Each structure stands twice: as C-alpha cells, then as structure tokens.
Amino acid sequence: MRAMTSVRGQVHLWVAQRVTAMLLAVAVTVHLVTIILAVRGGLTAADILGRLRGHEGWLAFYAVFALAAGLHGAIGLRNIAAEMLGWRGRGFDLAWLGIGLLTAAFGIRAAWGLYAA
C-alpha cells in the first residue's frame, strides 16, 4: 500500500487551508484597495518604490500574503489532483507542500526586493 500522510497531517493541511483562506480574504481586500488608490494618479515605478522601500509593515504584509497564497493554492491543487487524478499519498503531499512553499518564496523574494531596493 502507498504510504499516506497521517490523518493528523491531513487535518493540519485542511486547517492550514482554512486559516490561509481567512488571511487571503483580508489580504486580497487590502491589495485591491491599494491598487485602486495607487493607480489614481497613474502608475510609476517610482511610486511603487516610494510606497514599499524600507517599510517593514508592507514587507510583513506581502510576506504573509505570499505565504498564504502559496500554501492555499497548493493544498487546493492537492485536493483536486487526489480526487480527479488519484494522486494520493505522502510523496504527493510533500511535493505539493514544496510547490506551495516555493511559490511563496518567489513572492516573498519579490517583496524583499522592493523593500531593500
């Protein structure tokens, strides 16, 4: 039999997905409002840098946002793949977790780039 993630692990993935969903609900709203406000006077690289460079608050916000998005998406794809393609088991779960963290890392790196620019 294929090794499965423990039931406890499965529940943790589910809880992580719910918690990241709550974070995303807030983060996406903040993100959209920021976009709408920011583009009113036209969009320039200087504006963006002016807003984000050296601001720990924005860095933290985007780091959390990226982490939540990466994990939430990967866990969702894991569930779809398990149901539709039969991709079940520990190996797949670890791979999805890796993909989620990698996606998050790209986002965090971008946020860091703007913070430290």
Next chain:
Amino acid sequence: MPQTSREEREGPRTLAVRVWRGREEGGFREYRVPAQANQTVLDVVTWIQRELDPTLAYRFACRVGMCGSCAMTVNGRARWTCRTHVSRVAGPEGRLELRPLANLPVIRDLAADMTPFFDKWAKARGRFQPKDAPDGAVPEEFHVVPPASRQRREADAGIECIGCGVCYASCDVVSWNPDYLGPAALNRAWTLVNDVRDGAQAERLAAVAGDAGCHSCHSTQSCTEHCPKQLDPSAAIAGLKRRLFWDTLLGRRA
C-alpha cells in the same frame, strides 16, 4: 374543444419498465406492467418478480419506509422505492428505468451490496459506547440530557437515519474516493459526538478526520437533497469540521 386523452386524465394504462439484469456487467430488460392508482415503484418490482420473472433479485422488508432496504436508482436518481409513487416519477408516458444503488458493488439485478456502506459506518465509530461502562454493562448513573440542550438538538436532527444508502449513492466524493466514509456514517458519528453519555469521543473524532473523513466533503448537499428522511448529513459534516478545526487550532486534540 381539444380532447384530453385518457393518458392525460388518468395516466398511462401500462408502464414500460426497464430493469437492470446482471451484476456489474449486464444489461436492461424491458417489462410491461399494468399501471394502477397509488402504485409504488416497489409494487412494480414485486409485480414483475411475481408475474413475469421469478429470477429477478431485489431487496425490501418493511414496505413502510422504516427499514431502509429497498433503495434503488429510479430514472437516474437514488430513491426509497417503497415510498416512491410511480405517478411522481414515471412521467406521462409511464417510463421507469431501475438500477441498483450507485457507488456500491452489485450482488445481482437490483440488489446492491451494502457491505462497504455498513463497514464504513463501523469505521466511523457509529456505535454508542457508554461512558461509565465501556464493556457494555448498564451504567450505574443515568445521565440527564435536557431535551432543549444544544447537543441534544444536534443529535436529534440526525437520529432518524434508516441506513438506506440513498445519500451514499448520491455523493460524488464517494465515487471519486473509494475510502471516503460518506454522508450516512459521518451523520451518525455527529449524533454520537453530541451524545454526552458516550465515552469514545476522542477515538471517534480521530476516525472521522482527514481525507477519508469529513475533510473531503465538498458541502454540495446532494446527500441532504436526496435523503428521504429529510435529514441533513451535509450540516452534520460541517459540524464535525467545525469541531475538529477548533480542537486542532487550540491544541485540544490528544
């Protein structure tokens, strides 16, 4: 003045009934059955077996909607056949197509094998385990369970399940994931999670968690929509998820 046909006034004189014959492999055979007023789908099956083909296999017991043994797929939808009137499902042409319940192995003809369904019921710890007497002895103290308490009402809402398997046959997740415990077993578990006299809470919650348990449910409510007893397994499963969410987040699980 346009004449209404006799069919339109009284329904068809004969029913054209296609019945699944065989096991997983098999085919439909068509029978013509005299239509009658107040005829149930189970009456039709019984008539075919008595008058036309004694080899037809099907299952029933109580004929009054209590035992849960007569469920089949009627014109594509899982139903209890003893309480389903032909006039409600056969249309003006009097057509019926009968198959065994979906998502279960077929024993023969219209009889589905309920073994996986009841095995999962047991896996979900769907059995009451007295708190004070795990060995099954009569407890010394009787618990007082106030009828208006929240837990009692949660348990009451799901307690009338007759184990017919209609919800199980209507659930997509069961068809995608053969390990999924399914709506009836999880609904039963939720009634016991709310039973203050039960002593197997931690084990039961562990048994209904994860990918084979409540966390795979998509809350699509097909089970709730089809349950002939008007139960709401979908809400029961949401209750299990809520309970496990807070228990996990707050570290309340052993």
